[in-house]
Amino acid sequence: MTKSDKRGTFSVTRRTFTAGAAAAAASLALPMRHIHAAGALKVGVLLPRSGPQAGIGQDCQRGVDVALPILKELGYPDMEIISGDTETNVEIARAQAEKLINEGVQLLVGAFDSGQTTAIAQVAEQKGIPLVINIAASPAITEQGYKFVFRNFPNAPKILGDAFTNQKELFAATGATPKTAVLLHVNDTFGKAMQGGIGALMPKFDVPYKLVEQIAYDPKARDLSVEISKAKATGAEALLVVSRLNDAILLTRELVKQRWNPMGVLSMGPGWYEDQYIKTLGKLSDDPVSFVPWQDYNKPLTKVVQEALAKAHPDRAMNTNHTYTFEALMIAADAYKRAGSTDPNALADALRATNITDNISAGPGIMFNEKGQNDKLLNVAIQNRDGKHVVVAPKSAANADPIWPMRPLDQRG
Amino acid sequence: MNRLFEGLPARAFLLLAILAAALLVAPWLVNDYLLSVLIIVLYFAYVGQAWNLMIGFAGQLSLGHALFVGIGAYTSAAIFVHFGIGPWATVFIAVLASVLAGSIIGYLGFRFSIRGVYFALLTIAFAEFTRIMVDHTEWLGSTQGLFLPVANRESIDLLNLRGSPMMFYYVILGMTVAALVLCRLLLNSKLGYYWQAIREDQDSAQAYGVNVFRYKMIAVAISSGLTGIAGVFYAFYYNNLFPETTFATSRSIEMILGTVVGGVGTLFGPIVGAFFLTPLGELLTALTDDIGLDGIKPFFWGICVAGIVLFRPSGLWPWIAGLLGLDKPAGGEGK
Numbered sequence: 001m002t003k004s005d006k007r008g009t010f011s012v013t014r015r016t017f018t019a020g021a022a023a024a025a026a027s028l029a030l031p032m033r034h035i036h037a038a039g040a041l042k043v044g045v046l047l048p049r050s051g052p053q054a055g056i057g058q059d060c061q062r063g064v065d066v067a068l069p070i071l072k073e074l075g076y077p078d079m080e081i082i083s084g085d086t087e088t089n090v091e092i093a094r095a096q097a098e099k100l101i102n103e104g105v106q107l108l109v110g111a112f113d114s115g116q117t118t119a120i121a122q123v124a125e126q127k128g129i130p131l132v133i134n135i136a137a138s139p140a141i142t143e144q145g146y147k148f149v150f151r152n153f154p155n156a157p158k159i160l161g162d163a164f165t166n167q168k169e170l171f172a173a174t175g176a177t178p179k180t181a182v183l184l185h186v187n188d189t190f191g192k193a194m195q196g197g198i199g200a201l202m203p204k205f206d207v208p209y210k211l212v213e214q215i216a217y218d219p220k221a222r223d224l225s226v227e228i229s230k231a232k233a234t235g236a237e238a239l240l241v242v243s244r245l246n247d248a249i250l251l252t253r254e255l256v257k258q259r260w261n262p263m264g265v266l267s268m269g270p271g272w273y274e275d276q277y278i279k280t281l282g283k284l285s286d287d288p289v290s291f292v293p294w295q296d297y298n299k300p301l302t303k304v305v306q307e308a309l310a311k312a313h314p315d316r317a318m319n320t321n322h323t324y325t326f327e328a329l330m331i332a333a334d335a336y337k338r339a340g341s342t343d344p345n346a347l348a349d350a351l352r353a354t355n356i357t358d359n360i361s362a363g364p365g366i367m368f369n370e371k372g373q374n375d376k377l378l379n380v381a382i383q384n385r386d387g388k389h390v391v392v393a394p395k396s397a398a399n400a401d402p403i404w405p406m407r408p409l410d411q412r413g
Numbered sequence: 414m415n416r417l418f419e420g421l422p423a424r425a426f427l428l429l430a431i432l433a434a435a436l437l438v439a440p441w442l443v444n445d446y447l448l449s450v451l452i453i454v455l456y457f458a459y460v461g462q463a464w465n466l467m468i469g470f471a472g473q474l475s476l477g478h479a480l481f482v483g484i485g486a487y488t489s490a491a492i493f494v495h496f497g498i499g500p501w502a503t504v505f506i507a508v509l510a511s512v513l514a515g516s517i518i519g520y521l522g523f524r525f526s527i528r529g530v531y532f533a534l535l536t537i538a539f540a541e542f543t544r545i546m547v548d549h550t551e552w553l554g555s556t557q558g559l560f561l562p563v564a565n566r567e568s569i570d571l572l573n574l575r576g577s578p579m580m581f582y583y584v585i586l587g588m589t590v591a592a593l594v595l596c597r598l599l600l601n602s603k604l605g606y607y608w609q610a611i612r613e614d615q616d617s618a619q620a621y622g623v624n625v626f627r628y629k630m631i632a633v634a635i636s637s638g639l640t641g642i643a644g645v646f647y648a649f650y651y652n653n654l655f656p657e658t659t660f661a662t663s664r665s666i667e668m669i670l671g672t673v674v675g676g677v678g679t680l681f682g683p684i685v686g687a688f689f690l691t692p693l694g695e696l697l698t699a700l701t702d703d704i705g706l707d708g709i710k711p712f713f714w715g716i717c718v719a720g721i722v723l724f725r726p727s728g729l730w731p732w733i734a735g736l737l738g739l740d741k742p743a744g745g746e747g748k
Contacts, residue, residue: 049707049708050707050708050709050710050711051708051711054707054708057707058707061707085698085702085707085710087710087711090651090653090658091453091651092694094449094651095446095449095450095453095695098445098446098448098449099446101445101446102444102445102446114558114655115558115653115655115658118558118560118652118653119651119652119653121563122563122651122652125563126563127445138557138558139557140554140557140558140560140653141560143560144560144562144563145562145563146563156557190556192548192549192556193555193556193557196555
């Protein structure tokens with residue numbers, strides 16, 4: 001059976017739609033479901049491939065692109081992928097889910113963003129089509145009592161909790177524990193949510209350092225010299241950051257300019273590990289530690305996926321987007337293999353019994369609790385090292401010893 | 414009833430009857446995907462009508478109408494989630510809250526003679542700070558979002574607005590028809606004439622004794638109230654609300670584009686615009702999927718919209734009405 005990516009295939013539904021209002025009543029009455037090839041599971045992959053989240057959606061798509069040949073090699077049954085672009089829009093996400101289901105998909109995968117994922121989840125739940133969430137961190141998604149929604153991605157409190165656990169492990173392993181830290185965070189929805197979460201969870205996790213100051217900055221800031229001056233003036237030993245790519249670059253440059261060498265940078269979000277950060281800053285990009293859902297480099301399958309990605313996209317390092325999107329498809333294929341049927345109910349039953357241990361993300365494997373959440377996932381601490389990423393905590397997923405305190409930024413040639 | 418149909422040519426009756434019949438039977442003929450597209454079309458037709466009342470009839474530019482959708486949505490959804498009270502009871506509170514917000518903006522704007530783009534900026538500012546306020550309100554779900562429990566597709570619970578997309582389709586269809594009728598009646602009333610006088614030349618209207626402040630306030634109140642109802646629908650249809658998307662300026666722009674393309678200040682402009690833009694978007698999705706270039710759709714979509722604005726600056730409806738001979742009323746307003 002041929003595995004095919006049906007992005008771009010002009011479907012009957014679309015033709016019917018294109019025919020438009022002129023032929024509406026008659027043509028729209030026609031049955032819209034495709035007669036699909038027996039044997040292949042039709043999977044609808046919904047991602048924000050255009051709009052504000054286009055970069056991330058397209059990055060997730062790279063995980064889809066490499067998944068099929070690898071899964072075939074692993075002996076999983078055939079899947080036919082039908083892609084839909086949510087355009088970073090909740091309404092479009094819902095309509096696209098309806099469209100894909102109408103085109104006959106038997107399982108949905110998506111959709112990176114919590115709002116779009118929730119809209120898709122409703123359609124999936126109402127129509128009894130299983131949805132495997134690749135990335136979406138809102139805790140509420142798996143608290144709705146859904147029967148057909150499965151998430152192999154940690155929710156926001158789990159990400160933060162693991163970050164503090166990994167920080168303590170990092171400090172214990174190196175014997176260098178900061179007593180104080182200053183929090184610099186981007187002043188947008190994400191930054192504020194993380195700031196709130198950090199404040200709420202720090203006491204619970206008995207974090208060894210004290211936050212001496214919290215400094216917010218504008219997400220569109222072009223200059224962060226004042227913020228770094230202010231942070232440096234606090235005398236804090238470590239710098240805790242919640243940022244995005246551009247501001248991560250600006251902050252690093254200011255650290256160098258102002259000759260401030262904190263014990264380390266602890267990043268609780270994106271930016272500091274991204275390809276563009278590493279490419280832009282070169283040696284200066286080494287050593288910040290980011291706490292993220294990530295792949296376990298020690299797992300054999302990770303190497304396979306890493307090599308496939310390197311071959312297909314030599315300029316991009318494997319990351320969260322690839323890992324969890326790949327795994328979502330792996331989960332779908334595994335469920336199909338065990339269900340032996342494309343019947344959505346049988347697939348949902350198989351998904352509930354998922355137990356994959358030869359996966360790629362950190363943690364013991366993929367299994368879902370009664371709410372459809374994989375609560376066994378582990379988030380890791382990654383460190384940039386010579387333009388690559390290494391995992392430094394937890395020990396179970398580490399492939400390198402941490403460099404902590406970080407090497408002085410102003411002595412890197 | 415006379416006022417409603419006054420001045421409409423016979424062929425307009427016929428076309429309206431055909432359109433009404435098509436819309437009534439549509440859910441029985443189309444698949445779920447097209448039904449969801451039709452719901453989006455009608456939603457934008459409705460909110461476009463509400464916005465049109467303010468800018469098209471009374472000449473007050475708002476670029477922050479997402480605020481009223483958000484207020485309506487969050488009010489009804491929060492009461493439903495926390496107290497289990499259905500939308501038919503809370504829609505009045507939602508409308509009241511939206512009208513209150515609109516009145517505050519209107520009062521500040523009109524009392525201090527803030528006009529044109531400056532008034533538009535005021536509406537954006539209110540939407541922005543309401544978003545920030547919701548971001549920090551745990552009771553409203555803050556940044557984590559407010560979720561309504563998912564509805565069983567097969568059951569129809571009209572009282573709690575829980576049920577199948579077909580139910581939502583007829584609800585939004587009813588709302589759109591009601592908004593159209595209301596706008597038609599208002600436009601042909603004394604109030605409508607005052608609005609049009611203010612829109613054409615506020616200073617002259619004032620010189621002729623029109624209480625400009627009062628009638629502009631009424632326009633804002635009605636427009637925000639109608640938009641608040643759309644918010645209630647939005648909340649119960651999509652079942653999740655995030656402040657960043659609900660109150661975004663881009664949402665406000667999305668809401669008004671249909672009216673701009675269809676014809677600002679016309680009764681059918683918002684409907685024609687919505688029926689044109691949303692299917693155009695879906696059509697372009699289908700066509701650009703073939704190209705396989707992500708994000709190319711907005712490029713073509715932008716070209717189409719720019720083309721309409723350039724070649725049909727009054728919008729599509731006046732042009733279509735001209736082609737169909739609907740712009741020659743038997744008497745009275747023919748838009």
